[in-house]
């Protein structure tokens with residue numbers, strides 16, 4: 619198998635990710651209940667399901683991700699679908715027209731574009747106990763990766779560490795913010811699910 623991230627790869631990985639988040643729905647909601655409103659399992663399940671369903675119908679990787687982003691954003695209200703929708707849309711925007719298989723530099727460019735688009739929708743940075751604590755270090759870590767397999771692995775490892783780091787953080791955004799110090803001691807649910815998705819990508823590429 620060529621070391622490239624193509625549309626078939628994306629379809630397969632997102633179908634697996636949709637299954638995984640559905641299987642772990644209660645776990646993600648329970649984590650969110652400790653620091654927020656307890657809806658993250660439901661939200662991430664709906665978001666990734668919408669993304670996967672849309673992607674399965676795609677005929678090219680660029681427009682497939684842009685369409686999946688729109689589908690995810692319009693699936694449900696709330697920050698999870700907004701931010702994941704922005705991520706997917708930005709990913710599609712970062713793919714060059716006519717390219718159907720991404721090598722490591724092209725995949726990195728797509729992820730950088732994805733992150734840039736998420737930043738248009740949230741001011742959260744590393745340390746704010748959100749999804750960004752997983753995404754920002756993941757995209758930073760993948761720069762210069764020699765091949766797609768190692769790119770996905772270093773991204774997953776960085777996201778996992780970033781999500782673990784949120785345990786000690788105090789939330790500054792979302793409903794978790796209202797809990798103040800009580801948000802310390804539990805990992806952020808959004809960072810945890812993002813790290814789990816990136817780990818699944820690395821394991822199954």
Ligand SMILES: [Mg+2]
Nearest residue numbers: 654655657658
């Ligand atoms: Mg929540």
